[in-house]
Amino acid sequence: MGLFESLANECVPEELTVESISAYGDRILRQSAAENWDEEASKLSSAPLPELIALAEACVRNGKAESLPLVRLAMRELTETAWNLVFTDASDVFLNCPGILAAEGDRVLRKLLERFESLRNTGSGFQAYNYLETATRIALAGAARELRVVDVLLDLTTDDSPELLERVPRLLGIADEVWGQSRSRNVLLLLTDVEETRGAALFELGLAELRDSLSASNHVDVRTHLTAGRDNFLAAERVVESQDDASMYRRVLDAVLSFGSVDAVNRVNEAVDALSLVVDRRAALMTGLGVRDWLQSRGRAEVEWFSVARMLKECVQDLHRASWLQPAQAMERVLSAYRADRSITVLNSASGLRMVIQPVIHAAFIRREGLLAHLEDLASEPTTEETASAVLREFLTAVRNESPDEGGDCLGKALEIAPNLTMGLGVSSAPAIVHLVEQQPDLAAQLERDYAERRLASQLATDPLIDDLLASTRIALSDSPDFNGKTEIEFLGLAELIFQFMASRADIGRRTLGPRTEYLYPHPAGKTYTENYLQRDLGEFLQGTPLRPGVRFEESDVGSGRADLTVSTYLNRFSIEIKREIEDAGRESIRRKYSAQAAGYAVSSAGLGVLMVLDLTSHGNGVPSVRDSVWVEKVSIPSGADRFLLVGVVRGNRPTPSRLRVL
Structure with a gap:
């Protein structure tokens, strides 16, 4: 031919x-x-x-x-x-x-x-x-x-074709949020006078104010830009009927701006209830269908927005905290959702690989305040030792009272012993960090490892692999009668975290998290690690995420048994079964040995669960990729509906690349 x-x-x-x-x-x-x-x-x-x-x-x-x-x-x-x-x-x-x-x-x-x-x-x-x-x-x-x-x-200019102008606001937004061309806002202001493009231009201007608030360096500027952004989103809603995107952002900012007000509980609850409805409608109707594929929101965006709504609800139940703690944590979640919502996946012409381009936002202040709020939570945890809690509170007070230009002779030492924590809290925190290390070295080391993992998870948010795995998981679960509505979003939220965990553990070096991840490499004494190492590592990882309040170890009375890990959400309780395999980590072997037990816990909740397997077989000829280590298993139940397991295989016993040999 x-x-x-x-x-x-x-x-x-x-x-x-x-x-x-x-x-x-x-x-x-x-x-x-x-x-x-x-x-x-x-x-x-x-x-x-x-x-x-x-x-x-x-x-x-x-x-x-x-x-x-x-x-x-x-x-x-x-x-x-x-x-x-x-x-x-x-x-x-x-x-x-x-x-x-x-x-x-x-x-x-x-x-x-x-x-x-x-x-x-x-x-x-x-x-x-x-x-x-x-x-x-x-x-x-x-x-x-x-x-x-x-x-x-x-x-x-406004003299250009209306057919052209009604479509260009998104490109003007890209010029600002990716290339830093803030002058594009002047063009957007001009376009607010054009009937065909007024709503889209106002929406982009609202996002510009949101970016400014996330990049601000003090509380006053954060609030000023949030208010301006909220007003632009509200104006966009009034211009364009069914403008779910503008409504979603506006409801979030309504909630954040309500913290500290006299009737905060009612106002935040009202905003979050409205936000939840918009997120549900947006996911169900797939608002972006009229947009080219490359501009579609990433698959994880709806998961992130649902996480924002859940987090805001939790904040309402804890309004006795310092006035800035709730909005600081909320703004961190908004940052993640916004980046997922506006990220673009393109082909890198140099490498031939896909890459995710996120809005460029220097959110140092928001991240610092979010980290301080996280440490405040840790100090208040009932499980935190009393002495450690007191030292941690003293540390937080010292960090908040440091002048911006401090750091001095302690900076070099702080960067050496706790580089992630020092960069997260700012160089002025160096004296307080050094003092913490001297008083509570184990606590300081744990905080450093925790924040290193937070930074790693943030970096993984730009990995197209996570999007691909979410998309394939969504397709594979489409036959499940329980995989719909909020249950779908909740399970995908858990799945995203599982994928981030697996991707981080696939790349992580031996020293990054210390003893916590030693099980990924051959035992120095030639022994065999148990699955408890994976259970503890995954559980601690999940406890550092927005799902933290619902994470439980060894919970009893789950499907008449005791589950290794459970994650409770608003509507569901998902079980995570942890196993170890030392002989055959192939799909058929894992299905035959472990799927029935893992599916057996999903009795009183949705027929969805997670099976994690620590693969300790020989990897002298190479370690399978993360993409080849994730799949969905359908488990048939006699006289009942099929149940579905998300299976993830974490590769342990792995050599360094220099020790690999070709077959």
Whole structure:
């Protein structure tokens, strides 16, 4: 079969990834007779454009001598096509082809911006927007500098096509939150006078104020920007009916701003109840369906927003605390939800790997206050030893009373013994940290490890692996009758934390968390670790997350037995069974040995659970990836509904990479 016939007969895959496009292009090349290349090439200008681009990428990747003219042909067709649908489909393929994206990205961006300029004031505003959007994506991928795109965005006026203007606020928001181009806010202010784009512009301005509040350096500025952001979101709601996104952010800010007021309990409860309804509706209706896939909220966004609502509810029950503790912790959760909601996943043109681009927010003050609130909680915990609690309270007082320019001679020592805690609390905390280490070295070491893990979890939030695992888990659980509504969100929230735990343990070095993670490596005395090590490590990890209040060890009366770990949420109690495997950690072996017991705990709650297995088999020839260590197991129950287990295998007994050998 010739090239042209192959391209015409087989479309590019519906799910566009580097891997799927590569497989498609290679398959087309194999189907085509090499001796007919010149004859076939003359027909290719009439070939379907998305398929032509995939073929060009395959030629580049396989070192075909004909690749350059074919690439130039494909890029010319891409930048000159007048059909919107063809262009959007073809540009999606192009942006998943690392070879031609890196080689041709700058040239294509220039040409697209020329086409944009020719159409921006015409009746083809939608087409002009598509050119501008693709140019923005090329710049985000690192295939061209963003300055040309920024210049075009800042040059927008109310004289441009309404079809164009109603779509550009999101791109202006990206220019501000990713590239730091705050001048884009001036353009957004102009667009509030355009009927078609007023609501979207107000929403982006509200987010700009939220970013400013998260980046503020004192309580007053935080509150000032929160108030301005809340007002913009409210105005956006009034302009655009069913503006769930604006309503969601506004309800959150209503709740945070209510702390400290005379009727705080009623106001926060009212805001949180309204927020919960909006989050439910947003998840059910998939508000973003009218938005291009690359701009869709990440799968974990709804989980994060639900976490915000849960956390605010918990704050209401504890209003006797210092006035700033609740909003500080709430703002940390808002930061996580906002970043998940507005993160963009693109292909890095240099590495060929997907990367998550988050809004750039320097939230040092908010993070510091959130950390202090966390330490305040720890000091108040009934399980904290009385002496340690007193020392910790003294430490908190010292940190809050340090002047900003202090640190002095203690700074070097603090950075050496507790670098994460020092950077989290600021250099002025160095004297207090050194004093804490001298008084309570074990407590100080524990705080340092805990905060190191908090930072690690924050970094994992940008890993596309977590999104992929959440997406595959959601699909695999779609047959479960219990996996819907709030139960779906609650279980995905737990699943996300399980994935973060597994990803962190897959990468973590021997020294990072000390004895806590020693079970991941061969025992120094040649002994075999028990599953208790994994149970304790995972339990402590979960106790450092928003699910902390519901985490229990060895809870009795669960499915007539005692569960290794349980996590109680508003609606459910999920059991986590912990096992150890020293012979065969394959899927079939794990299913046969452990799935029935793990599923047996899900009797009085949703038919969903977690099975975690510590794999202590030999890994001298390599350690399986996290992606290959997670799956969903369906467990049949006689005369009952099937139950579903999220299975995660944590690889222990692993050698360092230098000791691996090829079979």
